[in-house]
Amino acid sequence: MKWITRERVKVDRVACPWLIKKFVDPDAEFLFVPPDQVMETAAQAGAIPYDVKGVELGHHGKECSFEAILKTYTLTNDLALVLLGKIVNGADTDNTLWNQPESAGLKAIAEGFRHLGFKDDNAQNAAEWIVYDALYAYCREMIRQGKPNGEFK
Template identity: 35%
Template sequence: MRGVDYGHHGADCTFETILRRHDLDDPVLWRIAAIVHEADLEDERYDAPEAPGLDVVLRALSMTSDDETVLALSAPVFDGLYEYYRRSLILGTDTPT
Protein backbone atom coordinates (compact mmCIF):
# COMPACT_ATOMS: atom_id res chain seq x y z
CA MET A 1 0.00 0.00 0.00
CA ARG A 2 1.28 3.43 -0.83
CA GLY A 3 2.36 5.70 1.98
CA VAL A 4 2.77 3.06 4.68
CA ASP A 5 5.95 2.68 6.71
CA TYR A 6 6.31 -1.01 6.03
CA GLY A 7 5.83 -1.79 2.39
CA HIS A 8 7.75 -1.74 -0.85
CA HIS A 9 10.22 1.15 -0.89
CA GLY A 10 12.35 1.76 -3.94
CA ALA A 11 13.44 -1.63 -5.26
CA ASP A 12 12.95 -3.33 -1.87
CA CYS A 13 10.16 -5.66 -0.84
CA THR A 14 8.52 -5.22 2.56
CA PHE A 15 10.82 -7.76 4.23
CA GLU A 16 13.89 -5.79 3.08
CA THR A 17 12.26 -2.54 4.21
CA ILE A 18 11.77 -3.97 7.71
CA LEU A 19 15.39 -5.14 7.90
CA ARG A 20 16.67 -1.72 6.77
CA ARG A 21 14.38 0.29 9.06
CA HIS A 22 15.54 -1.69 12.08
CA ASP A 23 19.22 -1.80 11.07
CA LEU A 24 19.22 -5.60 11.07
CA ASP A 25 22.43 -6.82 9.49
CA ASP A 26 22.06 -10.54 10.18
CA PRO A 27 23.30 -12.24 6.98
CA VAL A 28 20.83 -15.08 7.48
CA LEU A 29 17.89 -12.68 7.54
CA TRP A 30 19.24 -11.01 4.40
CA ARG A 31 19.49 -14.41 2.68
CA ILE A 32 15.85 -15.03 3.49
CA ALA A 33 15.03 -11.49 2.36
CA ALA A 34 16.51 -12.32 -1.07
CA ILE A 35 14.19 -15.33 -1.34
CA VAL A 36 11.16 -13.33 -0.21
CA HIS A 37 12.09 -10.51 -2.61
CA GLU A 38 12.19 -12.87 -5.58
CA ALA A 39 9.00 -14.65 -4.52
CA ASP A 40 7.24 -11.29 -4.23
CA LEU A 41 8.72 -9.20 -7.05
CA GLU A 42 10.12 -11.78 -9.48
CA ASP A 43 12.59 -9.23 -10.84
CA GLU A 44 15.63 -11.54 -10.81
CA ARG A 45 17.53 -9.13 -8.54
CA TYR A 46 18.83 -12.10 -6.57
CA ASP A 47 19.73 -15.67 -7.42
CA ALA A 48 17.09 -17.31 -5.25
CA PRO A 49 15.98 -20.64 -6.73
CA GLU A 50 13.86 -21.28 -3.61
CA ALA A 51 11.61 -18.31 -4.40
CA PRO A 52 9.07 -20.01 -6.71
CA GLY A 53 8.47 -22.80 -4.18
CA LEU A 54 8.03 -20.39 -1.28
CA ASP A 55 5.69 -18.28 -3.40
CA VAL A 56 3.48 -21.28 -4.23
CA VAL A 57 3.34 -22.43 -0.60
CA LEU A 58 2.40 -18.99 0.73
CA ARG A 59 -0.13 -18.30 -2.03
CA ALA A 60 -1.72 -21.73 -1.53
CA LEU A 61 -2.04 -21.15 2.21
CA SER A 62 -3.62 -17.74 1.60
CA MET A 63 -6.22 -19.35 -0.68
CA THR A 64 -7.42 -21.74 2.01
CA SER A 65 -6.82 -19.88 5.27
CA ASP A 66 -7.33 -16.51 6.90
CA ASP A 67 -4.37 -14.24 7.65
CA GLU A 68 -4.01 -15.40 11.25
CA THR A 69 -3.82 -19.04 10.18
CA VAL A 70 -1.39 -18.27 7.37
CA LEU A 71 0.90 -16.55 9.89
CA ALA A 72 0.63 -19.49 12.30
CA LEU A 73 1.41 -22.01 9.56
CA SER A 74 4.15 -20.06 7.85
CA ALA A 75 6.06 -19.06 10.99
CA PRO A 76 7.64 -22.54 11.35
CA VAL A 77 8.57 -22.44 7.66
CA PHE A 78 10.47 -19.19 8.14
CA ASP A 79 11.99 -20.44 11.41
CA GLY A 80 13.16 -23.53 9.53
CA LEU A 81 14.62 -21.43 6.71
CA TYR A 82 16.46 -19.34 9.28
CA GLU A 83 17.97 -22.40 10.95
CA TYR A 84 18.86 -24.01 7.61
CA TYR A 85 20.73 -20.94 6.36
CA ARG A 86 22.27 -20.25 9.78
CA ARG A 87 23.81 -23.72 9.77
CA SER A 88 24.92 -23.29 6.15
CA LEU A 89 26.66 -20.05 7.09
CA ILE A 90 28.39 -21.63 10.08
CA LEU A 91 29.53 -24.63 8.04
CA GLY A 92 30.44 -22.54 5.02
CA THR A 93 28.38 -24.77 2.73
CA ASP A 94 25.32 -24.45 0.53
CA THR A 95 23.61 -27.32 2.32
CA PRO A 96 24.04 -28.12 6.00
CA THR A 97 24.29 -31.73 7.07
Protein backbone atom coordinates in the same frame (compact mmCIF):
# COMPACT_ATOMS: atom_id res chain seq x y z
CA MET B 1 2.29 -2.39 19.46
CA LYS B 2 -0.20 -2.80 16.63
CA TRP B 3 0.94 -3.36 13.07
CA ILE B 4 -1.31 -3.15 10.02
CA THR B 5 -1.29 -4.21 6.38
CA ARG B 6 -3.52 -5.36 3.55
CA GLU B 7 -5.70 -8.43 3.94
CA ARG B 8 -5.34 -11.66 1.88
CA VAL B 9 -1.71 -12.29 2.86
CA LYS B 10 0.79 -14.04 0.65
CA VAL B 11 4.61 -13.90 0.89
CA ASP B 12 5.74 -10.54 2.28
CA ARG B 13 2.64 -10.10 4.45
CA VAL B 14 3.43 -13.41 6.17
CA ALA B 15 7.20 -12.97 6.30
CA CYS B 16 6.98 -9.46 7.78
CA PRO B 17 4.81 -10.39 10.77
CA TRP B 18 7.08 -13.39 11.40
CA LEU B 19 10.12 -11.07 11.37
CA ILE B 20 8.42 -8.43 13.52
CA LYS B 21 7.24 -10.92 16.15
CA LYS B 22 10.58 -12.78 16.32
CA PHE B 23 13.05 -9.89 16.12
CA VAL B 24 11.33 -6.51 16.62
CA ASP B 25 8.21 -6.67 18.79
CA PRO B 26 7.44 -9.93 20.62
CA ASP B 27 4.10 -8.49 21.77
CA ALA B 28 3.03 -7.40 18.28
CA GLU B 29 -0.63 -7.49 17.31
CA PHE B 30 -1.41 -7.67 13.58
CA LEU B 31 -4.36 -6.14 11.78
CA PHE B 32 -5.32 -7.08 8.22
CA VAL B 33 -7.78 -4.82 6.41
CA PRO B 34 -8.87 -4.00 2.85
CA PRO B 35 -6.15 -2.03 1.01
CA ASP B 36 -8.16 1.20 0.90
CA GLN B 37 -8.63 1.12 4.70
CA VAL B 38 -5.03 0.57 5.83
CA MET B 39 -3.94 4.15 6.42
CA GLU B 40 -7.21 5.31 8.00
CA THR B 41 -7.35 2.27 10.29
CA ALA B 42 -3.66 2.70 11.13
CA ALA B 43 -4.33 6.26 12.30
CA GLN B 44 -7.38 5.22 14.31
CA ALA B 45 -5.70 2.21 15.93
CA GLY B 46 -2.26 3.76 16.37
CA ALA B 47 -0.81 0.96 14.24
CA ILE B 48 2.37 0.88 12.18
CA PRO B 49 1.62 0.24 8.50
CA TYR B 50 3.79 -2.17 6.53
CA ASP B 51 3.79 -3.60 3.01
CA VAL B 52 1.57 -0.84 1.63
CA LYS B 53 2.53 1.75 -0.95
CA GLY B 54 4.25 4.88 0.29
CA VAL B 55 5.22 3.77 3.81
CA GLU B 56 8.66 3.39 5.36
CA LEU B 57 8.17 -0.36 5.84
CA GLY B 58 7.08 -0.96 2.25
CA HIS B 59 8.68 -1.75 -1.08
CA HIS B 60 11.45 0.64 -2.14
CA GLY B 61 12.82 0.18 -5.63
CA LYS B 62 13.19 -3.57 -6.07
CA GLU B 63 13.48 -4.24 -2.35
CA CYS B 64 10.51 -5.73 -0.52
CA SER B 65 8.98 -4.79 2.82
CA PHE B 66 10.85 -7.55 4.67
CA GLU B 67 14.10 -5.89 3.58
CA ALA B 68 12.82 -2.47 4.69
CA ILE B 69 12.15 -3.88 8.16
CA LEU B 70 15.63 -5.43 8.26
CA LYS B 71 17.17 -2.03 7.53
CA THR B 72 14.88 0.10 9.69
CA TYR B 73 15.34 -2.09 12.76
CA THR B 74 19.08 -2.68 12.19
CA LEU B 75 18.77 -6.42 11.65
CA THR B 76 21.16 -6.58 8.68
CA ASN B 77 24.00 -7.73 10.94
CA ASP B 78 22.25 -11.13 11.00
CA LEU B 79 23.42 -12.53 7.67
CA ALA B 80 20.90 -15.36 7.85
CA LEU B 81 18.08 -12.79 7.96
CA VAL B 82 19.68 -10.97 5.02
CA LEU B 83 19.68 -14.22 3.00
CA LEU B 84 16.10 -14.90 4.07
CA GLY B 85 15.24 -11.39 2.88
CA LYS B 86 16.64 -12.23 -0.56
CA ILE B 87 14.52 -15.38 -0.70
CA VAL B 88 11.39 -13.49 0.42
CA ASN B 89 12.13 -10.74 -2.10
CA GLY B 90 12.34 -13.20 -4.98
CA ALA B 91 9.11 -14.92 -3.99
CA ASP B 92 7.28 -11.61 -3.59
CA THR B 93 8.64 -9.83 -6.67
CA ASP B 94 9.88 -10.71 -10.15
CA ASN B 95 13.10 -12.08 -8.56
CA THR B 96 15.35 -9.89 -10.71
CA LEU B 97 17.09 -8.14 -7.81
CA TRP B 98 18.74 -11.20 -6.25
CA ASN B 99 17.77 -14.04 -8.64
CA GLN B 100 17.41 -16.29 -5.61
CA PRO B 101 16.67 -19.91 -6.65
CA GLU B 102 14.93 -20.80 -3.37
CA SER B 103 12.31 -18.11 -4.03
CA ALA B 104 10.31 -20.19 -6.50
CA GLY B 105 9.65 -22.84 -3.86
CA LEU B 106 8.60 -20.26 -1.28
CA LYS B 107 6.25 -18.65 -3.78
CA ALA B 108 4.58 -22.02 -4.48
CA ILE B 109 4.25 -22.80 -0.77
CA ALA B 110 2.77 -19.37 -0.05
CA GLU B 111 0.23 -19.82 -2.84
CA GLY B 112 -0.69 -23.23 -1.46
CA PHE B 113 -1.35 -21.80 2.00
CA ARG B 114 -3.83 -19.36 0.46
CA HIS B 115 -5.91 -22.34 -0.68
CA LEU B 116 -6.06 -24.23 2.62
CA GLY B 117 -9.16 -22.39 3.83
CA PHE B 118 -7.92 -20.58 6.91
CA LYS B 119 -10.61 -18.51 8.65
CA ASP B 120 -8.57 -15.29 8.43
CA ASP B 121 -5.13 -13.84 7.84
CA ASN B 122 -4.06 -14.25 11.47
CA ALA B 123 -4.82 -17.98 11.30
CA GLN B 124 -2.91 -18.31 8.05
CA ASN B 125 0.07 -16.48 9.53
CA ALA B 126 0.05 -18.73 12.60
CA ALA B 127 0.10 -21.84 10.41
CA GLU B 128 2.64 -20.57 7.90
CA TRP B 129 5.27 -19.23 10.30
CA ILE B 130 6.77 -22.72 10.63
CA VAL B 131 7.90 -22.32 7.00
CA TYR B 132 9.81 -19.17 7.93
CA ASP B 133 11.27 -20.87 11.00
CA ALA B 134 12.55 -23.62 8.69
CA LEU B 135 13.85 -21.16 6.10
CA TYR B 136 15.64 -19.19 8.79
CA ALA B 137 17.26 -22.41 10.03
CA TYR B 138 18.32 -23.16 6.44
CA CYS B 139 19.74 -19.63 6.09
CA ARG B 140 21.65 -19.93 9.36
CA GLU B 141 23.18 -23.18 8.14
CA MET B 142 24.13 -21.61 4.82
CA ILE B 143 25.90 -18.78 6.64
CA ARG B 144 27.65 -21.30 8.90
CA GLN B 145 28.87 -23.11 5.77
CA GLY B 146 30.13 -19.87 4.23
CA LYS B 147 27.37 -19.72 1.59
CA PRO B 148 25.83 -16.25 2.10
CA ASN B 149 23.84 -16.58 -1.13
CA GLY B 150 22.37 -19.99 -0.27
CA GLU B 151 22.91 -23.55 -1.38
CA PHE B 152 21.90 -23.22 -4.99
CA LYS B 153 23.99 -20.29 -6.22
